[in-house]
Amino acid sequence: MAELLSALFQRPNFVVFVILFLWGIYIMAAHPNYVKKLIGLYIVQTSVIFFLVAFSAKNGATVPIVSGDMAMLDASAFANPLPHVLTVTAIVVQVATLGVSLALVAALYRQYGSLDEDEVVQRVE
Amino acid sequence: MNSQLPILLFLVPFVTAVAMPILCARRRSWCRPLTTGAVSVMVVLAIMNLRVVVSDGPIEYALGGWTAPIGIAWLDDPLAAIMALTMSAVSLLTLIYGRVAVTSKHDRSIQYHTLILLFVAALIGIVFAADLFNVFVFLEVAALTGYALVGAGGGKALVYAFRYLLLGSFGATLYLLGVSYLYAATGTLNMTDLATRMPELITSTAVVGGLIFVFLGLSIKMALIPLHGWLPGAYANAPNAIAPLLASTVTKVALVAWVRIEYSLIEPGIEVSHIPVLVLLEDIGVLAAVIGGALALVQTDIKRIFAYGGIGHIGLILVGVSLGNSTALAGGLFYLINDAVMQAMLFMIAGAVLHYHGATTLDDLKGISVRSPWITGALVVVAVSMVGLPPTGGFFGKWNIVLGALEAQHYLAVFAVLASTLLTLGYFLRLFSCWFHQPVTIQSERLEIAVSLRLSLGIAAVAMFALGIMSDSIVRVLLESLANGGV
Incomplete structure (x- = not known):
């Protein structure tokens, strides 16, 4: 138990990631309001992006721009650019998802005059 | 030219999609010919690509000239070539069909056709991608256009499109999480590169967790039970022209992505904590x-x-590709191609029945056989293939899965194929008992069915038999490719 606790406290980033992830899922599942569901989805997506950034962080590393001989370099002195590139792409995907989903919610609201899922589903079925 | 075929296959629909709003701004009527033309060009390119790959072996396409593992690689092997051809051919089929089915108060044909072309381009991207993150990006492009297309008709479909969006995006997020686990453990995203580092790492919890998240994410996309919740509502309420396109591609292409990952990363017979x-x-x-x-x-x-029915078939294909021998794998992949055509055809029939007869439930179907001989003929052909009788393609797919299961001595898989066949027979008998029921009021005049509908149903029916006749050569190409170490 003590080992587990110390392992947890040494990795606060990952604890935050797990909390955000589960919180987002809870909001998505529990709230009947469409916009709140979207917020839940957004939190889940952001938590994964946070995870990507968290595990790629390095102490004392600098910008990975190198000229000259690559073979002689000390890898620990440079930040790994790949996870950050993935992060940027994932954010773009996230924004696109948000755009489409807001358009859908707006169309739903215009059609049914409500943002409450229970109410809308009742009227559909 | 030949070495550039994969990227051309992607660029043709993509560039057309981007250019569509400019080219058609003043002439709305150009949208449909332009879209159909672009997808026809894709079919021709996909056939050329398949010929090149079968004769010259797989091509590794380095995007922008950067070779793997630094750059992003596309793998153009027989599996990808066959799937690219299937996806573009099925899209063309549903586009021909879509002529009659698009009805809307406002003219949104530019947006609609742009979305369809982007969707098709994303499918090609998923099929060729040999990089885990690239698969994620294309999955999301396909999914986002898919949500918009499901909701395009408005009304009830919006509710289901939103549900599809929530679950689909959540699935993609799980997939991304799995990919970042795998990247953190191995330091690479390229599938070939991952495969070489995998054997010594397969027992690490990060890799196992990553693979589980990747599988969960893709199972939502492929609507594997019990994660299929989004599919029936979305497909039942999507516009008539869209349901066949989505039903025949979305779930299959996610399954193809999983087959690539499974085949390159999980060795047959490997056990993780005794499972x-x-x-x-x-x-x-x-x-x-x-x-x-x-x-x-x-x-x-x-x-x-x-x-x-389609959800059940996804399970069947997963059985085929997971038996761990090449007979069953080739059978499963062949069945996947058939399933794409069958699903397109089923939803085309359902759409036509709704369009011409206003029928949505079994009870509404009574007496249709007298009035619509074309649709009836198509339904009989697709039923024969779904149940799996020779000489249609469905039979040979199931046959190879059963042979593979017997080879692996997994009798549960044999049982699954037989049970699924019987259940399929069961629901088609239910359908037929209403379809061929004598009508209450005799209306003997036949309905005039549009030429494009006849054409698309006719091509699909011929394709069912053609796949059956060519099954031997397709399975042989897949088996040869497997014997050479690729999928």
Whole structure:
């Protein structure tokens, strides 16, 4: 138990990631309001992006721009650019998802005059 | 030229999609010919690509000239070439069909056709991608255009499109999480590179967790039971022209992505904490095949019957690709091609029945056979293939899966194939008993069915038999490719 606790406290980033992830899922599942569901989805997506950034962080590393001989370099002195590139792409995907989903919610609201899922589903079925 | 075929296959629909709003701003009527033309060019390119790949062997395409593992690689092997051809051919088929089915108060044909072309381009991207993150990006492009297309008709479809969006995006997020686990553990995203680092790392919790998240994410996309919740509602309420396109591609292409990952990263017979991984996947497939078929049997809505039938078939294909020998793998992949055509055809029929007769439930179907001989003929052909009778393609896919299961001595898989066949027979008998029922009021005049509908149903029916006749050569190409170490 003590080992587990110390392992947890040494990795606060990952604890935050797990909390955000589960919180987002809870909001998505529990709230009947469409916009709140979207917020839940957004939190889940952001938590994964946070995870990507968290595990790629390095102490004392600098910008990975190198000229000259690559073979002689000390890898620990440079930040790994790949996870950050993935992060940027994932954010773009996230924004696109948000755009489409807001358009859908707006169309739903215009059609049914409500943002409450229970109410809308009742009227559909 | 030949070495550039994969990227051309992607660029043709993509560039057309981007140029569409400019080219058609003043002439709305150009949208449809332009879209159909672009997808026809894709079919021609895909056939050329398949010929090149079969004769010259797989091509590794380095985007922008940067070779793997630094750059992003596309792998153009027989599996990818066959799938690219299937996806573009099925899209062309549904586009021909879509001529009659698009009805809208406002003219949104530019947006609609742009979305379809982007969707098709994303499918090609998923098929060729040999990089885990690239698969994620294309999955999301396909999914986002898919949500918009499902909701395009408005009304009830919006509710289901939103549900599809929530679950689909959540699935993609799980996939991304899995990919970042795998990247953190191995330091690479390229599938070939991952495969070389995998054997010594397969027992690490990060890799196992990553693979589980990747599988969960893709199972939502491929609507594997019990994560199929979004599919029936979305397909039953999507516009008539869209349901065949989505039903025949979305779930299949996610399954193709999983087959690539599974085949390159999970060795047959490997055990993680005493659980044989492939047998577990096979059992999940067995459950999905049986439960999907059983759920189809109790539905009364025609489109829902077909949707659950498709869900059952996804399970069947998963059984085939998880048996761990090449016979079953080739059989499963061949069945996947058939399933794409069958699903397109089923939803085209359901759409036509709704369009011409206003029928959505089994009870509405009574007496249709007298009035619509074309649709009846198409339904009989697709039923023969779904149940799996020779000489249609469905039979040979199931046959190879059964042969592979016997080779691996997994009798549960044989049972799953047989049970799924019986359940399929069951729901088609239910359908036929209404379809060929004598009408209450005799209306003997036949309905005039549009030429494009006849054409698309006719081509699909011929394709069912053509796949059956060519099954031998397709399976042989897949088997040869497997023997050479690729998928």
